[in-house]
Amino acid sequence: MEIYIVGGAVRDRLLNLPVKDRDWVVVGATPEQMLAEGYRPVGKDFPVFLHPDTHEEYALARTERKVGKGYHGFTFHTSPEVTLEEDLARRDLTVNAIAEASDGSLIDPYDGQADLKAGMLRHVGEAFVEDPVRILRLARFAARFDFAVAPETMTLMRRMVDEGEADALVAERVWQELAKGLMESKPSRMLLVLRECGALARILPEVDALFGVPQRADYHPEIDCGDHTLRVLDYAASQGQPLTVRFAALGHDLGKARTPRDILPRHIGHEIRGIEPLSELCRRLRVPSDCRDLAHITLVHHTKVHQAFELRPATVLKLFKECDALRRPDRFRLMLDACLADARGRLHFEEAPYPQKAYLESLLAAAAQVDAGAVAAACDDKSSIPAAIDAARTDAIVNAREYWQRDN
Structure with missing residues (x-):
């Protein structure tokens, strides 16, 4: 059994960025061995286990095969014979296909380190086309790192869009990736990448x-x-x-x-x-x-x-x-x-x-200070209460506006 850190944790460390979550791949093990070591199974589609102490996710090395459209159209194969290189081959981008061994050495069969240095997002292989969510993920990474997209990868994404793969994306996954991309440091990059490959018009x-x-x-x-x-x-x-x-x-x-x-x-x-x-x-x-x-x-x-x-x-x-x-x-x-x-x-x-922001905040504070209950209690005709409250709040806004004009 060999265990490696893979994906984003390795990428972010090489970029000198904070590492938030660590993903682990286990090579040469069976589910039974994992259970015997005290790991707790959580995976539905393929074997994923939680470490008995750290509760981090450990996935058995696997290969995958496209059998249908969309995110769920895959079958997965795990066995002790699946190599680390085969597992890395199914990943989306070269910068996410780097593994780190327990001794700190890096396994980088697809030159992800070179693309990190060049600020380039490049697909690992033709399997990229099998998952349309990867278009969204790549666009999100462009927004996070402000990296360029390799020409051959952009060509591949255009082909995916033309062949209707983007149309198979489910709403939940689109929103999930879009929301993450909007929260990146330069979200415009996500939209520009999606537009360049034609996906923005579909999504x-x-x-x-x-x-x-x-x-x-x-x-x-x-x-x-x-x-x-x-x-x-x-x-x-x-x-x-x-x-x-x-x-x-x-x-x-x-x-x-x-x-x-x-x-x-x-x-x-x-x-x-x-x-x-x-x-x-x-x-x-x-x-x-x-x-x-x-x-x-x-x-x-x-x-x-x-x-x-x-x-x-x-x-x-x-x-x-x-x-x-x-x-x-x-x-x-x-x-x-x-x-x-x-x-x-x-x-x-x-x-x-942009003084409008502070101005409206001051007027809202003044209107909110009106005691609506006291105004209502002073009304003999209950039907006049809404108008009386509005009048009191309008007067408060008038006074607040005069204060603003005097002080500014």
């Missing part, structure tokens, strides 16, 4: 449709709607924003792809036009409700937030109510973070002031 057609759509150059020097979305997303990432904000950044301008051609490059009414494509995207990928809901209010209201200083107090209160900001102030603040990313996700505006 996120609503986002792909933004590329090539022009905008007003005075508001958006970057001109292209797709380019703007990438900039907004990367700005949100640079600020360490959570997944909800990054997904809102991704979807905030989907309506621009549906702007009537005769009013371009203006995009009047794009907020409402974006509701349908955002809803379809979220439905298709089964996007979690927290991401879906923040993306929705950001899409619908981000223009109002940008125009905050032009809004009347009653309109500000309407904005708060439509965003449920009085009950969910933390979510409203996240929307403001997404709006800030939208404002600064423009060429030459990366450090532009």
Whole structure:
């Protein structure tokens, strides 16, 4: 029995990055031997065991064979005769196909170390085409490491897309990889890689449709709607924003792809036009409700937030109510973070002031301080309570606005 560390743990150590999880491969062992050593079985499709002390995963060396479409279309073979090189051959990328022995020596049959030094993502072999999830994984690694994609690997991915492999991806796996990619340091790289190989049009057609759509150059020097979305997303990432904000950044301008051609490059009414494509995207990928809901209010209201200083107090209160900001102030603040990313996700505006965020936060705090119970108790006519509370909150917003104007 020989045991090796494989995959991401070896890769990240060679890149001088923190190693979060370690994966182990066991060569020359049977399931019975593993059980005798005290390992606990957890694998369903192939033998994986938990170490009796560390509880890390140890997988028996295996080979795999494609028997059908999609992620589940594989059969696996494990036996003591499967070699380490055969196990590494089934892996996706050369940088993930390096193993480390117990003495620290490296086994690197596919020159993964050379690709690490070159900053290159390259497939191990033709077996790459058998799993469409690998397209998403590669794009995610491009976002994490900002590596280039080997030309032959890009050609292979285009072929996979053309042959319909990307269409076999299940929603859960697409969202899982997309969410991970959005949380990387440069998520725009993921989208650009997916677009270059043609997968973005299959996986996120609503986002792909933004590329090539022009905008007003005075508001958006970057001109292209797709380019703007990438900039907004990367700005949100640079600020360490959570997944909800990054997904809102991704979807905030989907309506621009549906702007009537005769009013371009203006995009009047794009907020409402974006509701349908955002809803379809979220439905298709089964996007979690927290991401879906923040993306929705950001899409619908981000223009109002940008125009905050032009809004009347009653309109500000309407904005708060439509965003449920009085009950969910933390979510409203996240929307403001997404709006800030939208404002600064423009060429030459990366450090532009954005006082709208602090301004609306101060008005919301003032409105929230109104004692709705006391207002209601003072109303003889119960039917007048909602209007009375709105009036009190509007007055609070008026006063807060005056304080803001005086102090700023």
